[in-house]
Every structure is written in structure tokens, then in C-alpha cells.
Amino acid sequence: MNWEHLRAFLWLRSRLSANKSRRAGSLSNTLSTIFLVLAVITAIIAFIGSLVLSYNLVARQSPSVVMYVWDGVVAVFLFFWLAVLSVELQRSELLPLEKFLHYPISVSGLFLINYVASVVSEHFAVFLFIPAMLGLSLGLVIVRGVGMLWLFPLLLTFLLMVTAVTYQFRGWLAVLMLNKRHRRTVVTVVTLVSVVLFQLPYLSTRVWGGRRSRRASEPAAPSPGSRRRAGRTSRSSPPCPARRRRARRRSSPRTRSRRPRSGSRAST
Amino acid sequence: MNLAIETRDLTRFFGTSKSDEFRAVDQVNIQVERGTFYGFLGPNGAGKSTTIKMLTGLLAPSSGEIYVLGLNMSDAKQSLEAKGKIGVLPEDLALFDNLTAREQLTFVGRMHLLPRETIRTRIDELLSLLGLEKEEKKLTLEYSHGMKKKLALASALLANPDLLFLDEPFEGVDAVTSRIIRDTLKGYVERGSTVFLTSHVLDVVEKLCSHVGIIVKGQLVEQASLDEIRQGSSLEERFLKKVGADAEMGHKLSWLEDVAT
Numbered sequence A: 001m002n003w004e005h006l007r008a009f010l011w012l013r014s015r016l017s018a019n020k021s022r023r024a025g026s027l028s029n030t031l032s033t034i035f036l037v038l039a040v041i042t043a044i045i046a047f048i049g050s051l052v053l054s055y056n057l058v059a060r061q062s063p064s065v066v067m068y069v070w071d072g073v074v075a076v077f078l079f080f081w082l083a084v085l086s087v088e089l090q091r092s093e094l095l096p097l098e099k100f101l102h103y104p105i106s107v108s109g110l111f112l113i114n115y116v117a118s119v120v121s122e123h124f125a126v127f128l129f130i131p132a133m134l135g136l137s138l139g140l141v142i143v144r145g146v147g148m149l150w151l152f153p154l155l156l157t158f159l160l161m162v163t164a165v166t167y168q169f170r171g172w173l174a175v176l177m178l179n180k181r182h183r184r185t186v187v188t189v190v191t192l193v194s195v196v197l198f199q200l201p202y203l204s205t206r207v208w209g210g211r212r213s214r215r216a217s218e219p220a221a222p223s224p225g226s227r228r229r230a231g232r233t234s235r236s237s238p239p240c241p242a243r244r245r246r247a248r249r250r251s252s253p254r255t256r257s258r259r260p261r262s263g264s265r266a267s268t
Numbered sequence B: 001m002n003l004a005i006e007t008r009d010l011t012r013f014f015g016t017s018k019s020d021e022f023r024a025v026d027q028v029n030i031q032v033e034r035g036t037f038y039g040f041l042g043p044n045g046a047g048k049s050t051t052i053k054m055l056t057g058l059l060a061p062s063s064g065e066i067y068v069l070g071l072n073m074s075d076a077k078q079s080l081e082a083k084g085k086i087g088v089l090p091e092d093l094a095l096f097d098n099l100t101a102r103e104q105l106t107f108v109g110r111m112h113l114l115p116r117e118t119i120r121t122r123i124d125e126l127l128s129l130l131g132l133e134k135e136e137k138k139l140t141l142e143y144s145h146g147m148k149k150k151l152a153l154a155s156a157l158l159a160n161p162d163l164l165f166l167d168e169p170f171e172g173v174d175a176v177t178s179r180i181i182r183d184t185l186k187g188y189v190e191r192g193s194t195v196f197l198t199s200h201v202l203d204v205v206e207k208l209c210s211h212v213g214i215i216v217k218g219q220l221v222e223q224a225s226l227d228e229i230r231q232g233s234s235l236e237e238r239f240l241k242k243v244g245a246d247a248e249m250g251h252k253l254s255w256l257e258d259v260a261t
Helices: A003-024 A026-056 A063-091 A107-122 A124-144 A146-176 A180-217 A224-235 A241-251 A253-267 B048-055 B076-083 B101-111 B116-129 B145-157 B175-190 B202-208 B226-230 B235-243 B254-260
Strands: B003-014 B022-028 B031-033 B037-041 B063-068 B086-089 B163-167 B194-198 B211-216 B219-225
Touching (some): A003 A107, A003 B101, A026 A124, A063 A124, A146 A180, B003 B048, B003 B194, B031 B194, B048 B163, B086 B145, B101 B145, B116 B145, B145 B163, B145 B175, B163 B175, B175 B194, B175 B202, B219 B226, B219 B235
Parallel strands (some): B022 B219, B086 B163, B163 B194
Antiparallel strands (some): B211 B219
């Protein structure tokens, strides 16, 4: 395995995508170009936005708040990642390693090259989230000092971990999908699991949140003291006439408009 | 003896437990001399493709040893060196649907680390020889089966290998393509290279091969020069005898004869 092999793999992927888009037609090409331009703009905005937000707000919060922000970013990233993964499984032409095994390249090298090439050329989620995460980290480094530089290797490790696990998972599914009868089942199950997974936050608020709110709204068994208090309020006398007058004055528009006028006269 | 391929007790079994174990290849000892055209024959499911997959490094053997061009295929370094010296036409052709013929061959050349200029010259020659120059801008998925076979053969030949493994190169190929492939391979062997080929087309094997091996139910039952195997009769007769086929089987379907009469 060497640099020339990696270049050959990147070239292969670029040719495969170019030929696929050539086959797809002009409308599809236009849409992909628009999508790419939007993605680049979004990436730039994400970087600048997260840097500004991090510098002005996040970095000045307590460590626990910073941790929650990172948790949120990671959760959103994983959400997008899974969404992209389920789409890619159905669309993209995966490169099975069997097609390369007879070339003079080791199996581990082949796996590594194919993985690196797939990370560089395919993952839009990485393309969008790396700038945002970098901006967030940079803001923290500027405000909190050089010690925060540790964030960068941690970020890299996290991305490599997620992409490597996904790559292996995709490879496993690709092997399952070699059988055309399994292919449909795999695509259906993956889509179904993704949909259920994405609906989990909603379900949690509807089911568990609903239960909690129902429990809260249920009237508690009244104690003898509270019953007495309730009786008192119900029996309490209506507001006195002076209070009623004050309330009426506050609510009528006339009194509101008169007041400033009288005030201005007094001042003159 | 200068051997291009040598296997010692090569075995491959499939299955997870002893009860459902299936021996696709069982203690096979193949010996192929350099510069020979070796035909590897056998009925369907005999273990030909499994053997060729193990010889080319696509599949690991369960036990046994493989030496290709004197290099031990179980050693990672030697296996890589051997893969640089061989060309393979696999059973599934290993082509990319969304590449043109030129792009496919360029990728193969780059994987073998050939210089750009050499790749370009060889691609021109191969496409011209195999009659694909007019179709070179078409994507492979638009090719017919015969054209795909020719392109896969061109991919195998591009790096100018010392040894060529061909899995069913004549299957589903028309007479013209078959003739082109045969002539190309003859020329290749005449210059001193070795071809290891599996085929069901016994006529072609008889015309091309100097040595033949016959595998039945995962075991090598015969291995010798073509003349020794034929022993005066045709290869087809000898082959049918070796695999234990009943030549009278067709006549046993009496109802079929009734319809014909």
C-alpha cells in the first residue's frame, strides 16, 4: 500500500460519481450543484456562527454548561449521520473489497485506503459538522486558553471512531445485500429502525412526558387543612368598592389616555 | 521442475460445525509447469472456482499450502509479490458498472503502479486487439456479456503478468469473441507465460491446453498432459468417464423419445 494506491482509489471514486451524475441527467446535475453550493455556504456559516457563539456565550459559561453544549452538538451530528447513512445505503454503489483482492495490495491496506477514500469523498455530515465543531473548539481555545487545544485531537478521534464504526457497519450490510433477496429486507429494516430511532425524542415527550404531566394534573387527595382554606376562599367576600373602581379605571382606555394629558398640562 | 503453481494438500471447507461441514476442495495437489497452458476441468460444483479463488488470494484455504511462481501465498509479503505478477479474470469479472473501458483499465494499471504513458499505450493496443476501441466511451453496464468478458481479459493482461488465471473465459461468449480470446491466449503462452484456465467448453480446452487437471467433488482425480489423458480417444469421453457420468442417461428418458416419434 502506498500513496499512489490511495490516489488511484480517490480517482476511482471521483470517476464513479462523475459517471453516475452524467447518467442521471442535467436536472439531477443542477440540483447536485445547488446542493453542493448550499452545503459550502452552510459550512462557512456554521464555522463563523459557532465561533462567534462559542467566543461570546458558550466559553464564558460553567464547564458543565460547555459539556451540555458539546453533548447537544454530538447528538445532532449523530442524528444527521444516521439519516445520511440510511440514504447512502439505498443509493450509493458500495465498493466491495472482493473486487480489489487480486491486486497487489494487502487486505489491511485495502481496508484502510477504501475507508479513507470513503471519508474524504462521501460524507456530507462530516463536511457540514466539522466546521461547526472546529468553530466551537476555536472559540473555547481563544477564551479559555491553550489548554483547550486538547479538543482538536479529541474531535478527530471522535470523528474517526464514528466513521470507522459506520464503515464497518456498512460493509457488513453490503455483504448481506449481496444476496438480492436480502437486499430489500436490509434496506427496509434499516429505514424502519432509523425512523423509529429518529422518532424517539418525540415518543419520549409524548409517552413519558404525557404520563408525567397527567400525574401532575391529577388532584391530590385534599387534606383537612386545605379543605378549610378552600372553603374560606370560596366564602370570601367580593372586592371592596374602592378596589373595583381602581380596576375599572385601569381597564378603561379613556382613563389611560387622559392621564398623560393631565400630566403634560401640569408640567407646562 | 520449474513450477508456476504448486499446491500441497489444499483444502477448503464451508460450514460452521462438523455436522454441516462441506468440503469444496479436499487435499488437492496441483502442479503446473511454467510456460504451459493448463486446463482445470470439472462438472458444476466440483470446486474449480473455489480452487482458483484460493490460488489468486481471494479466499483463504482451510488447510494446505499454495505456491504461486515460487512464492508462498500464506506469507503476506510473498503473497503481495505474487499478486503483482499475476493477472486474474475472476468468475464475477470484478468490473465497475459506472466506469468506461478506458477508465477501468487505467485503474488496473494504476493499482499495478505502471507509468502513465505505459498504461495509455497498452490500453490503446488492448482495446484495438479486442475490438473495443469504438465502445471505449460507453459505461461497462451498457456492455454485452461478451464485451464484459473481453474487458475483464484486457484488465488481466494489462500488467503483462507471468501467470494468468482465467475462470470460465469462454462462458457466454460468441464465436468471434471466443476466437479473439483464443488467439490472444495462444500468443501469450508462446512467449513463455503460463495460463491456468477453468472451462466447461471441452473443445476449446482440447484445442488450447497442453496439460489438464480434472476435479470431481473437490478431489483431483486426474492430472497429466493432454495426450496422456486422452489416450487415443477424445477429451470429452475421457472426461465423462472420469466424472462418472452416464453416457446413456439421455436415452433413459423414454417419454422424451415418445414425443419425438
